Amino acid sequence: MKSNLKQRHQQLSKQNKNTLFIIPSGRAPQRSHSVHYPFKVPSDFYYLTGLSLENAFFVLFEGRAQLFVLAATEQQKIWQEFEDLQSQIEDFNGYKKIIELVEGDLTEHFVRMEALIQKAQVVAFPRGRSEVLENFLSDKFSYNRKNSIFFGRDQFPAWQDSQLLIGQVRSQKDDDEIACLDEAVRRTLAVHGEFAKLNFVGQTEKQVRDHFELEFLKRGMGWTSYQTIVGAGQRACGLHARPGYSKLKSEDLVLIDAGAEFESYCADITRTWSIGGVATEEQHLILDLVTEVQRQTIESICVGDRFDKIDSMAKELLKEKLSHRLGVSVTSEEIQQLMPHRTSHWLGLDVHDPCPYFDHDGQSVQLQKGMVMTIEPGLYFRPGLSQKWKKFEGLGVRIEDDVVMGGKKLLVLGQEEKIDLN
Ligand SMILES: [Mn+2]
Numbered sequence: 001m002k003s004n005l006k007q008r009h010q011q012l013s014k015q016n017k018n019t020l021f022i023i024p025s026g027r028a029p030q031r032s033h034s035v036h037y038p039f040k041v042p043s044d045f046y047y048l049t050g051l052s053l054e055n056a057f058f059v060l061f062e063g064r065a066q067l068f069v070l071a072a073t074e075q076q077k078i079w080q081e082f083e084d085l086q087s088q089i090e091d092f093n094g095y096k097k098i099i100e101l102v103e104g105d106l107t108e109h110f111v112r113m114e115a116l117i118q119k120a121q122v123v124a125f126p127r128g129r130s131e132v133l134e135n136f137l138s139d140k141f142s143y144n145r146k147n148s149i150f151f152g153r154d155q156f157p158a159w160q161d162s163q164l165l166i167g168q169v170r171s172q173k174d175d176d177e178i179a180c181l182d183e184a185v186r187r188t189l190a191v192h193g194e195f196a197k198l199n200f201v202g203q204t205e206k207q208v209r210d211h212f213e214l215e216f217l218k219r220g221m222g223w224t225s226y227q228t229i230v231g232a233g234q235r236a237c238g239l240h241a242r243p244g245y246s247k248l249k250s251e252d253l254v255l256i257d258a259g260a261e262f263e264s265y266c267a268d269i270t271r272t273w274s275i276g277g278v279a280t281e282e283q284h285l286i287l288d289l290v291t292e293v294q295r296q297t298i299e300s301i302c303v304g305d306r307f308d309k310i311d312s313m314a315k316e317l318l319k320e321k322l323s324h325r326l327g328v329s330v331t332s333e334e335i336q337q338l339m340p341h342r343t344s345h346w347l348g349l350d351v352h353d354p355c356p357y358f359d360h361d362g363q364s365v366q367l368q369k370g371m372v373m374t375i376e377p378g379l380y381f382r383p384g385l386s387q388k389w390k391k392f393e394g395l396g397v398r399i400e401d402d403v404v405m406g407g408k409k410l411l412v413l414g415q416e417e418k419i420d421l422n
Pocket residue numbers: 268345374376400
């Protein structure tokens with residue numbers, strides 16, 4: 001077994017004593033009739049197994065891991081290629097010992113988990129991923145409760161959301177994870193960089209999206225990290241603009257928020273370009289200002305700072321610079337209207353990695369080495385805001401890069417030099 005997987009299991013159990021984790025991989029949802037959506041393995045299952053399997057259950061108690069995989073039925077063997085599943089397991093050297101291919105109905109095999117449930121104080125699993133598992137557990141819990149009168153048990157396992165517990169372990173990335181993220185960002189940046197050199201005047205937002213997604217595929221990135229965002233002209237003021245049939249005009253800006261995965265790790269990059277290559281004075285001013293704010297925010301955040309400092313710092317800088325450049329006073333409320341989102345979020349196997357933002361005291365989390373996040377200030381002059389912004393109306397600008405906390409400072413991912421956290 002890969003040594004870092006074993007470490008993850010041990011760390012998770014160490015941080016959650018007496019907790020039984022049952023993590024289903026789930027299966028692809030049905031689209032209609034005989035057609036299913038493509039299967040995407042849930043990130044916490046992948047984090048703990050390194051496998052991309054349907055119909056499997058990862059079980060962990062006190063550092064000991066087990067994996068149940070539902071064997072293919074005869075029908076499935078005829079209609080689908082199950083070789084893929086088998087070869088993944090065989091490739092996985094050490095893991096084979098703890099993998100069990102189970103035949104038929106999984107519920108029969110859950111019986112083996114009962115002894116563990118009896119021992120555990122907490123059962124942690126994700127809601128809504130496996131109906132079979134949830135039915136089994138809720139029967140189990142209510143049976144235990146009912147019979148407590150006879151058996152005198154006064155302590156039953158409590159349910160906890162496994163995503164939160166696993167998210168805690170996932171917050172500091174190891175070297176292998178950083179290398180994957182760095183590569184995902186590098187490849188994603190290459191596609192953004194090339195786009196800037198092409199002429200897309202007259203093409204639709206959907207065509208821009210298709211261009212990006214095809215380029216990602218060509219670079220071995222099979223999944224986008226999220227649905228690609230393309231906003232031409234005024235449509236960039238919609239924070240998550242869905243690509244439509246609006247055409248790119250040379251006098252406009254286009255905002256493209258697009259990233260893809262490398263080895264399941266996500267890049268999340270936004271660039272705002274002048275479509276015709278020559279920005280107006282107003283466009284230039286805002287593009288410049290947001291770029292500068294992003295750079296200065298990255299430079300001023302240090303290890304040990306609290307996560308929420310990123311957002312307050314960026315918004316303070318936006319306020320200062322906007323007041324300075326325009327020679328008018330700008331309030332924090334106005335900045336909030338012009339940028340109605342936060343400056344940062346965690347990044348990893350998920351584009352919004354489910355790691356905690358607050359510690360046990362309710363304070364914003366302190367930034368530590370190996371934590372990975374986005375830095376994405378923006379300004380969006382939606383029509384209908386104050387007269388004060390009239391000359392910027394319809395401009396939407398966001399600049400987003402991905403960073404990792406090093407030994408002292410934030411390091412930008414996907415740059416020329418290899419990432420060295422020290
Ligand atoms: Mn983002």
